[in-house]
Amino acid sequence: MSPKGIPALSRREFLAIGSGATAGTLLAGCVRADGPSDPGRLITKAIPSSGERIPAIGLGTDAFRVEDREEIRAEIQRMSELGGSVIDTAAAYGDSEALIGDALESLGLRARMFLATKLVAAGGYSGAVGADSFERSLQRLRTQHLDLLQVHNLNGVDTLLPLMQQWRKAKRIRYIGVTTSRVGQHAELIAVMRSYPLDFIQVDYSLGDRDAAEAVLPLALERKLAVLVNLPFGRASLFAQAAGRKLPEWAAEIDVKSWAQYFLKYVISHPAVTCAIPGSTKVGHLEDNQGAGRGRLPDAAMRRKMEEYWDHAS
Numbered sequence: 001m002s003p004k005g006i007p008a009l010s011r012r013e014f015l016a017i018g019s020g021a022t023a024g025t026l027l028a029g030c031v032r033a034d035g036p037s038d039p040g041r042l043i044t045k046a047i048p049s050s051g052e053r054i055p056a057i058g059l060g061t062d063a064f065r066v067e068d069r070e071e072i073r074a075e076i077q078r079m080s081e082l083g084g085s086v087i088d089t090a091a092a093y094g095d096s097e098a099l100i101g102d103a104l105e106s107l108g109l110r111a112r113m114f115l116a117t118k119l120v121a122a123g124g125y126s127g128a129v130g131a132d133s134f135e136r137s138l139q140r141l142r143t144q145h146l147d148l149l150q151v152h153n154l155n156g157v158d159t160l161l162p163l164m165q166q167w168r169k170a171k172r173i174r175y176i177g178v179t180t181s182r183v184g185q186h187a188e189l190i191a192v193m194r195s196y197p198l199d200f201i202q203v204d205y206s207l208g209d210r211d212a213a214e215a216v217l218p219l220a221l222e223r224k225l226a227v228l229v230n231l232p233f234g235r236a237s238l239f240a241q242a243a244g245r246k247l248p249e250w251a252a253e254i255d256v257k258s259w260a261q262y263f264l265k266y267v268i269s270h271p272a273v274t275c276a277i278p279g280s281t282k283v284g285h286l287e288d289n290q291g292a293g294r295g296r297l298p299d300a301a302m303r304r305k306m307e308e309y310w311d312h313a314s
Contacts, residue, residue: 040294040295041294041295042055042083042293042294043055043056043057043268043293043294043295043297044056045268045273045274045275046274047175047199047200047226047274048224048225048226049175049199049224049225049226050175050199054085054086054114054274054275055083055084055085055086055275055293056268056273056274056275056276056293057084057086057264057268057275057276057278057289057290057292057293058084058085058086058087058088058114058228058275058276058277059075059076059079059084059086059087059088059277059278059279059280059286059289060088060230060277060278060279060280061087061088061089061090061093061096061100061279062093062096062279063093063094063095063096064093064094064095064096064099064100064281065094065095066095066099068099068281069099069102069103071281071282071283072099072100072103072281073102073103073106073107074283075280075281075282075283075286076100076103076104076107076109076113077103077107077109078283078286078287079286079290080107080109080112080113082287082290083290083293084290084293085112085113085114086113086114086116086228086275086277087100087113087114087115087116088116088117088148088202088228088230088277089116089117089118089141090117090118090120090152091117091118091119091120091133091136091137091152092118092120092152097117097137097140097141098140098141100115100141101140101141101142101143102142104141104142104143105142110142110143113147114147114148115141115143115146115147115148116146116147116148116149116150116200116228117137117141117146117148117149117150118149118150118151118152118179119133119134119137119149119150119151119152119156119160119164120133120152127159127160127163129156130156130159130160130163131163134149134163134167137149138172144172145171145172145173145174146172146173146174147173147174147175148173148174148175148176148177148199148200149164149167149173149175149176149177150176150177150178150179150200150202151164151177151178151179152179153179153180153181153182153185154178154179154180154185154188154189154192157178157192157196161176161178161196164176165197175199175200175226176198176199176200177198177199177200177201177202177225177226177228178192178193178196178198178200178201178202179201179202179203179228179230180202180203180204181202181203181204181230181231182204183204183209183211183212186203186211186212186215186216189201189203189216190215190216190219193216193219193220193223193225194219194223198223198225199225199226200225200226200227200228200274201216201220201225201226201227201228202227202228202229202230202277203216203217203227203228203229203230204229204230204231205217205229205231205232205267205270205273206229206231206232206233206234206238206263206266206267207234207238207262207263207266207267207306207307207310208234208237208238208241208310209231209234213270217270217272217273218272220272221271221272226274226275227272227273227274227275228274228275228276228277229267229268229273229275229276229277230277232263232264232267232276232277232278233260233263233278238259238263239259239260242259245259245313247259247262248309250305253296253302254295254296254297254298254302255294255295255296256292257291258288258291260278260285260288260289260292261288261289261291261292262306264276264278264289264292264293265292265297265298266298266303266306266307268292268293268297269297269298269299269302269303270303276292
């Protein structure tokens with residue numbers, strides 16, 4: 001159940017009733033998030049520990065089904081065409097890693113993608129379990145190295161992070177991080193952020209769930225940590241709340257053409273956020289999402305305006 005008792009509404013259902021919009025024509029190019037803006041240019045943000053820049057909108061995954069193989073391949077191909085590169089998955093997400101690995105290999109796109117996954121520690125948090133998970137992920141993703149390896153939902157941090165640091169020294173991974181998608185874990189996440197040398201965190205944050213902005217995101221800025229944002233649509237609850245509502249006319253001032261782009265631009269405009277990773281299994285949804293990674297970003301005043309507009313009608 002979404003906020004205020006509104007039933008969950010899938011994105012497909014939301015678009016079917018006419019409240020969504022396609023992203024429109026997207027042009028090539030690249031612009032820094034803090035630099036001059038152009039409606040056709042790609043927004044990138046820096047990873048604080050290295051200065052490397054990545055696109056501000058990526059692709060999040062869940063338990064992909066084998067029957068979605070062709071759609072996933074088409075999505076990854078289209079994302080690359082639009083300039084996107086960040087793909088986030090996890091060992092725990094069913095066939096997701098294998099399907100992504102097959103798609104990247106068949107398309108010849110591995111070198112162009114920023115590939116992130118998460119260790120699974122089912123059955124215990126021993127080093128052997130973590131190492132087995134890592135090797136299995138590499139095999140399924142059909143790669144010799146990962147751009148980012150994360151501890152899934154903070155499970156086994158004390159055991160797994162030292163191992164991950166060793167793999168980073170061996171250049172088997174480039175960045176290390178931890179994740180959560182639960183507000184109830186934010187206090188634990190903060191403790192881990194203060195205790196370990198991380199490159200990334202991943203956290204739940206959206207226009208409808210701003211808890212992370214209270215302490216997690218400010219600490220990420222202080223600690224110079226990159227931030228991936230999961231659940232930027234609040235498990236689709238934001239689409240349920242937006243059903244039947246019109247975008248404000250002033251959304252055009254930040255190059256927003258749909259509610260998905262409104263939600264995503266709000267998230268990636270936070271100074272601490274490096275990249276949002278909305279989930280998608282449809283090319284049309286991916287194109288809409290990628291549209292949020294182009295053009296103008298809201299400044300602090302516009303972010304407040306977006307919050308006030310949303311809160312007043314929610």
